[in-house]
Amino acid sequence: MxxxxxxxxxxxxxxxxxxxxxxxxxxxxxxxxxxxxxxxKPISNQADNVSQKIDDVISNVISAIVIVVIVVLLFVGLRTSLVMAANIPIVVMASIAIIAFFGVQLEQISLASIIIALGLLVDNAVQVCDQTRTNILSGMKPTEAAIEGARTLTLPMLTGTLTTVAAFFPMLFSLEGGGREYVYSLPVTLSTTLLLSWFLAMTFCVILAAAFIRAPKNPNAPSAPIPWLTALAGKLYSRLSRTAGDSSVAPASGSEAADKENIFLKLYGASAIAAVRVKWVTVAVAIGLLVACMSLPISTEFFPRDRRDQFYVNILLPETSTIEQTSEIVAKVEMAVRKLSPSTDDSGQSFERLRSMRSMIGKGGSRWALGVDPPSPNSNVAEILVRTSDGALTPKYIEDIRRVTSEGDEELGIEPIRGARVIPMTLALGPPAAPLVLRVSGDGFADIGQLRRIARDVKNLIRDQPDTWDVHDSWGVDGFEITLDVDEEKANLSGVTNANVADTLNAYFSGLQLSTFREGERQIPVYFRLAKDERRDLSGIQAAFVEGQNGKIPLNSIAKAVQRWQPAKIERRDMNRTIEVASEVEDGVSGNDVVVRVLNSDRMKEIQASLPNGFFIEVGGSYEESQDSSAQMLTSFGISFLLIVIILVVQYNGWSKTLVILATLPLAMMGAFFGLWFTDNSLGFMPQLGLLSLFGIVLNTGIIFIEFADILIARRAENCPGDGPIAGLSKQEFRECLADAGKQRMLPIFLTTATTVGGLLPLALSGGPLWEGMAWLMIFGLLVATLLTLYVVPALYAIIVETFGVQPVASTSNES
Incomplete structure (x- = not known):
């Protein structure tokens, strides 16, 4: 029980x-x-799995925070890292408290969302500290420097935060069904964390920056380990160059500012100006790389399979099978599971893989996991839930069960199981969906023979694919039945109706309740029906008698028994007769890839061309779910894109700079698709969410770059004669401003990338199949997008200014 x-x-x-x-x-x-x-014995204890997943994600969160703090300490120094380290726990704890009001609990999705937000969370704090330090170096007092830095950054940081929130917020109303239920906490947690991070950066971080950030005693001396090492490397390089007599590296007179820069900033400055000088070539190279990355072969998958200490075995017999026959098959499968349990580890010690199991015959159990859809009650179905001693043993255990139930094992004394489908399955991490389903449908009451023929051709095509197994259709085998053809004329003359015939046969074989026997409080129904042996033999139907208005008459005098094979089950979809042809795929193979290969095959094209009028074939299962989710994600992205455009147009009061910032989105896709291809991950539901997150981070980088480029252009324009074509500047001066903006924002941009990548690494390495693809997509996407943003955005900005004559800021000469 x-x-x-x-x-x-x-x-x-x-x-x-x-x-x-x-x-x-x-x-x-x-x-x-x-x-x-x-x-x-507990067979399924969800607390164990939930606790393990929560512990893993919390461990990843802690690892991410530690990595982020170390990265900031190495690159910026102790004071900034302390401000940032103090900000992180406050933002995280406050976010957890706020999301509870929206019905979000602490679970793996919400906790992982905090990890994704860590990069921008740190970026806000670093931006405030960095600008405060710059203002102090320019002569301001700490409090004044912190307030002025916050005033400078308030609007661009708010714009960056709002664009990132806009990338996620539409998910709340654009996603439907299981996808929305599964990821609801992600947009809520991310939006809450980012907005709260901006608010605290403008308040709490400003207070901390004013209290802790101070100008170094020697402004030219590095204040953090990594800058110190780069400065040392630059000195060694300069000394070696002078020793070698290379005068080309000697600085020009009057270039004291350049001498203060480390070797990386010098290299970037020179390469950035070169990229702006050949701006069209820079953009063309970026477009070429984008096309190359987008053409990489990347598989698609709705949700990956889980790696846990549970799996289940579905057992299906022909539709006409009795529950006794199903029970016999289940007993054989249970015996195979037990005999396959003993195993040995690498050291040769024996252990049991089977921890416990339970069987449900005639129906499936309750829905004990999100990715499980228990079979409907029927005499020909059963479900066995198996719990292993370790989740790492599950894949091999499933493989062994599948092998011995189909082929047998003489050494273990296991015979192959015939006449039943035995399907051991791992758990899906998302809503349940078969990996490969093709639906064969015909309008209305379509001809059953035609449907069967088409479905058979499709089954043969799928069966010939190298990665498929358990190919079947939803109608199953035909059932043997006996139909009584009643002669209406003879029946009327004999005073017998169809109801009389039905009642008689029902009493013979199913039973007619005559009375109820009472024994104390128990009530026992009393039925009249044929003996068990006679009920098993249908040949006596012709000898049965039926009672009508004129008395009892032989049934064979008014009806003829006809034996025939008929479909045991007929399914409809949208009022049309439909046969679903489905199969499982080998472990590690994407069902969507197999579907695409089948649909594009020559045999499928021949089948489609030979379909009679009113018949059609459509895709179902995981591929259909992926298409639906992609459509929903596309809707979400469309709404996000519109919101982002509105925010940017309001911010910049025009389209030119908005288009430059939006051009960073393809740069994110470039690295994202390359990352999926390089790590052999599928573009599933969660990586698509990661792509949206990546868009928000990259947009924020572009916004900050454009803002500081405008500030530098305006400052330089104030101190120049004002006779140049670009806001009073010459082309060379304008290009130097773009390179200087990249230099000034290189550290915050690099820290955003480094901290986000550092926070995502634990998810990529040990976050499990649900998070690996999304984490690697964001890591590669950020690395590539950050590098290209520092070159492509200046090149695009130069195009709209130098080629199309857009003025970056108001010219001082015009103002006068």
Whole structure:
């Protein structure tokens, strides 16, 4: 006997499971209410899996925060890292408190969302500290420097934050079904964390910056380990160059500012000006790289499979099977599972892979996991839930069960199981969807023979694919039935109706309740029907008698028994007869890739061309779910894009700079697609969310760059004669401003990238299949987009200014 406990909405799964286990312990040990020969074993304890996932994600969060603090300490120094380290826990704790009001609990999605937000969270604090330090170096007092720095950064940082929030917020109303249920906490957590991060950066971080950030005693001396090493490398390089007599590297007179720059800033300055000088070539190279990356072969997958210490085995017999026959097959499968349990580790020690299992015959169990869709009640279905001793053993255990149930194993004494489909399955991390499904449909009451023929051709095509197994259709095999053709004329003359015939046969084989026998409080129904042996033999139907208005007459005098094969099940979809042809795919193979290969094959084109009028083939399963989710994500992206455009147009009061910033989005896609291809991950639902997150971070980088480029151009224009074509500047002066803007923002941009990548590395390396693809997509996307942004954005800015005559700022000569 099995007992399932379902948690009420809003409860804590860990508390519920702990209370259940405690109650069982009290029943057995304290109250001793159960007989000693009855044992209680937990088959599925969701608290174990949830606790493990939460512990893993919390560990990843802690690792990410530690990595972020270390990165900031190495590149910026102790004071800034202390301000940032003080800001992170406050933002995180406040965000957790706020998202609870939106119905979001602490789980792996919400915790991972905090990791994704760490990069921008740190960026806000670093921007404030860096600008405060710059203002102090220019002669301001610490408090004045912090306030002025916040005033300078308020609008661009708010714009960057709002564009990132705009990338996620539309998910709340554009996603539907299981996808929305699954990722609801992600946009809520990210939006809350980012908005709160900006608010605290403009308030709490300003206070901390005024209190802790100070100008170094020697402004020219590095204040952090990495800058110190780069400065040392630059000195060694200069000394070696002078020793070699290379006068080309000697600085020109009057270039004291250049001498203060480290070797990386010098290299970037020279290369940035070169990229702006050949701006069209720079943009063309970026477009070429984008086209190359977009053409890489990347598989698609709705949701990956989980790696946990549970799996299930679905058992399906022909539709006409009895529950006794199903029970016999289940017993054979259980025996195979037990015999396959013993195994040995690398050191040669034996252990058991099977921890426990339970079987449900005639129906599936309760929905014990999100990725499981239990079979509907029927006499020909069964489900076995298996719990292994370690999640790492699950894939091999499944492979062994699948092998021995289809081929047998003489050494273990296991015979192959015939006449039933035995399907061991791992758990999906998302809503359940078969990896490969093709639907064969015909309008209305389409001809069954035609449907069967088309479905058979499709099954043969799928069966010939190298990566498929368990190819089947939803109608199954035909059932043998006996139909009574009643002669209406003879029946009317005999006073027998169709209802009389039906009642008689129902009484013979199913039973007619005559009375109820009472025994104390028990009520036992009394039925009239044929004996068991006679019910199993249908040949006696012709000898049966039926009672009508004129008395009993032989059934064979008014009806003829016709034996025939008929579909045991007929399914409809949108009022049309439909046969679903489905299969499983080998482990590690994307079902969507197999679907695409089947649809593009010559045989499928021949099948499609030969379809009669009114018949059609369409895709279902995981591929259909992926298409639907992609359409929903496309809608979300469209709304996000519109919101981002509105924010940028309002910020810059025009389209030119807005278009330059929006051009950074393809740069993010370039690295993202390359990352998926390089790490062999699929473009699934979660990587698509990662792409949206990546868009927000890259947009923020472009916004900050444009803002500081405008500030430098305006400052330089104030100190020049004002006779140049670009806001009073010459082309060379304008290009130097773009390079200087990149130099000034290189450290914050680099820190945003480094801290985000550092925070995502634990997810990429140990976050499990749900997060690996998204983490690697964002890591590669950020690395490539950051590098290209520092060159492509200046080149695009130069194009709209130098080629199309757009003025970056108001000219001083015009103002006068």
């Amino acid at each position: 099995m007992l399932g406990v379902t948690m009420k909405s809003g409860s804590n799964i860990i508390d519920v499971c702990d209370k259940c286990n405690e109650r069982i312990r009290v029943l057995i040990e304290d109250e001793q209410a159960l007989p000693r020969d009855i044992s209680v």
